[in-house]
Amino acid sequence: MGRVTQRRKVLRLSLDGQTNRRMDTLAAEEPLEIRLGAKAFSITMRTPGDDFDLVAGFLVSEGVVWEAAQLGAMRFCAGEDEQGRQTYNVIDAQLAPGVALPDTSLERHVYTSSSCGICGTASIDAVTKSSHFPILGADTADAGQDTGNDDGALAGNASPHLPLATLLSLPDKLRERQQVFDRTGGVHAAGLFSFDGELLCLREDVGRHNAVDKVVGWALREGRLPLSDTVLQVSGRASFELVQKAYLAGIPVLAAVSAPSSLAVELAEESGLTLAGFSRGNTVNIYAHPGRIIGAKVEIPL
Structure with missing residues (x-):
């Protein structure tokens, strides 16, 4: 599993002329490719950890699933970095029989940044989805x-x-x-x-x-x-x-x-x-x- 944090050297400066080198702890950020039935669906930048939860929640947010029974097995796919270490950066999710794959017009094959949001009012109608759980009261x-x-x-x-x-x-x-x-x-x-x-x-x-x-x-x-x-x-x-x-x-x-x-x-x-x-x-x-x-x-x- 990828690390949640990473250590890096930094140079600390101040106006009083003091300088020192130290180690700093940074939040890890790595790509995660989400596949549905071995077919590429989305790539997002995330902090490793709770990745199965991330994929499940993303599929809810995309309107693909809304019940636990609709989502079958999830698994990490093989992948290695330049040092030959398993990256754990690709997850293949299987939908239950009868659950429709998303419309290809809604697939996100492009890079998605970790600060991604909805940009521009022209796309709002295309991404607004109807909930299976209307908020009552x-x-x-x-x-x-x-x-x-x-x-x-x-x-x-x-x-x-x-x-x-x-x-x-x-x-x-x-x-x-x-x-x-x-x-x-x-x-x-x-x-x-x-x-x-x-x-x-x-x-x-x-x-x-x-x-x-x-x-x-x-x-x-x-x-x-x-x-x-x-x-x-x-x-x-x-x-x-x-x-x-x-x-x-x-x-x-x-x-x-x-x-x-x-x-x-x-x-x-x-x-x-x-x-x-x-x-x-x-x-x-x-x-x-x-x-x-x-x-x-x-x-x-x-």
Whole structure:
């Protein structure tokens, strides 16, 4: 298996004239080729580790699978670097009988960077996908209706309410468990939490979208989809792509420590997903569907 971190020599400079050479720990970044039935499907740059989760989550994000039974065996294919060492940089995934291969017009045979996102509004219609797990309860929640339930759950099949204090606690809980970031300072994190604030799964990667795919892939392989009673907390910004990944996994709340993009907000509004940004300390901005958040008075409805 590829290494999560690598050591490199650096020269440290300062304005007071001090210089020294030292070893620094860097987050590893290596290519991963994803094949479906021995056919090339995508190449992405990622931090090695939890690669099967990454592939499974990527296939959910592409709308290829949405149930664990649809994804068959995954295996590393043989591959060596210049020193003859196994690279573990190619995974072949087998789909279950009856699961259709993706339309070739959607295949990504080109290089995908670890910071990849959706670029340009002209491609939005082509990449926007319909979820098999519609997010329920947003309209009822936003109407501010009192269901009378002591446990905070909305009526019918709606997702539960999320206490504001719990939402605000998630960035610190995520940061406390970022082991690779502590060693490198160079990776993103995505954490899946229950509405009670319990951490269910955390993944780190040089690519924020990879970290989310690893979390969703873990959930798929554990048979947990749809994730209708969870919150996805991410360490960076909230892009269109991250909202879509949450939507396709049935996650009703996505929270980020930084800003969302305009397209992320638009997709969240359309899909019924609660989108939070700048979640830091005692404050947070709610950009779409604030009704799921309880514990604070909303005087001006969105």
